Amino acid sequence: MKQIALYGKGGIGKSTTSANLSAALSLAGYNILQIGCDPKRDSTRMLMAGRLIPTVMDQVRERGATGVTPADVVYTGFNGVRCVEAGGPEPGVGCAGRGIIATFQLLEKFGTLTGDVIVYDVLGDVVCGGFAMPMREGYAQEVYLVTSGELMSLYAANNICKAIERLSARPKSRCRLAGVICNAKNQPKEEELVAEFAHRVNSHLVQFIPRDRVVQLAELNRKTVIEYEPASAQAQRYRDLATRIMENTRMTIPTPLEIDELEALAIEFM
């Protein structure tokens, strides 16, 4: 079983990328579980025909932890992809990080964490220990950074490198950086910039995904690009991403950059 996690700045396209990746992998014949690890809970929406599925934390809130069953939290979407949303507290109260930890413990207890590939789609920044959970305890061993060529997006990706570096130093840790996915904003020289960033943090660019209107059209139709326009060039990019991820063996401990190095890099490719 392959367990991968997608991390990156909020709004960069993690959920879109994750959902299309899961869809492509499932069409390639793999048994897929996608877990949204963000209180915003919209990771799996395009796999579920636009439906916001009940979250694990919703169920816990309503029924209590002992009253929840696997059927309450696992929903089958496009082409048999199993979907889970961790959910979390209402904005502004409680501790969302602890919610992620509790979700993982429940899923573990249910025996849900099975299949050929588990895709963890994790919120913007690793703001506390709870959001590092997918990288710990041997869950996701391969972390993919999703970033554009914008400085703030690279900055967030670089911060996640710091988390991976820290966690990978722990005994028995199997968490590694598996690669960088460029979800482009269509800036000039964006692919070169992100490839160079990946190289500098001791990793590699796995896939360049250009900005394409078909993504928005698919979303308005509540579908992944894979489902909505399978013949499009964009769908082929997601299938290429799926193939490369399945073939990828290059797992590294990242070497995060200092902020001025990062800035210099961005200026170099302006």
Add this chain to the structure above:
Amino acid sequence: MNLRPLPSNLCRSAGCTLTGALSVTTHVCDAITVVHGPQGCTHHNFSLLHATSLDNDRVSLPPLVSTGLSETDVIFGGEGALDRTLDEVIARDPGAIFVLSTCIADTIGDDVGMVCGTKAGIPVIVVPTAGFLGGSFQTGVNNALIALAGMAGPVEGNGRVNIIGEKNLEYEVDENFAEVSRLLALLGLSVNIRFVRDLATDRIASLAAARLNVLRDPSLIPVGEFLQERFGTPYIPAYPVGLSGTVGFLESVAGACGIDCHRAVREERALRQETLDDFADLAGAGISLSPLPPDPEGSRAAQDLVQALGLEVRSSGRPVPVPVTPPIGITGVRRLLHRWRRALHA
């Protein structure tokens, strides 16, 4: 962000803010204290308060209620649990409710003050007590006393004296109180309220009636300052320590109250001499102090006694006990000297 540095040597003496506050609020006899946190914070403190009172020959079941925070409350926020618990406690109609926070409640950022502010009819007083914010046991004591003082308002003076911040968890609390009462009586003064020991909620209102506050020890000075600023009541910073403390104490109290203390001081000096005469048989005995006094004040009190009685401290001397807190007043010294005599004749 909390900018207080953590005290050094934390585990030995600084303790938990929550426990300090509980040592105060559980002595408001008709009130209930709600501890907003996991059950363990309450259980642990209940056991400690109960066991300590047993050691002092009192059987008490501290009136504590836990909000019993669970993992679910941590994830979704614990304000609901606090709200429910407060309603249950209000239904029991206590004189007041004190709400003490814990590390976990402050970590997840529950707005304890907001929840308490929605309750009416019974005073609901918030005491901030999250231990990890760098406060010590004493911070908890002081926070609780200051929060409770908020229940008092300006009242007509009665010329009496408050005792502030008795250490409810130490030995000899009531003996020390009796000694201070004796000294006050020498000056014709009487005690208004013991703030806080075995105090009814409705008595807190008379806090401001006193002409003087006597603090248990200088760590309560922030409380003394607060009361002085709020009600204009002057304070004496500490109980009298050791053989030499009582005369100075009489003079300070008399000075603060503007009364003549010549006769009281004369009587006190006579009592001091009488005490030394009573233990004159110890003169010349070789002793060693065991354990060494934990603070300079205790050390000074022991050295004073050694000198006044003509004892000799040497490493081969017979070990005599030194209490953790220094003896209060002449009667405290007498109790200590009885123990020394027993040790020397053992």
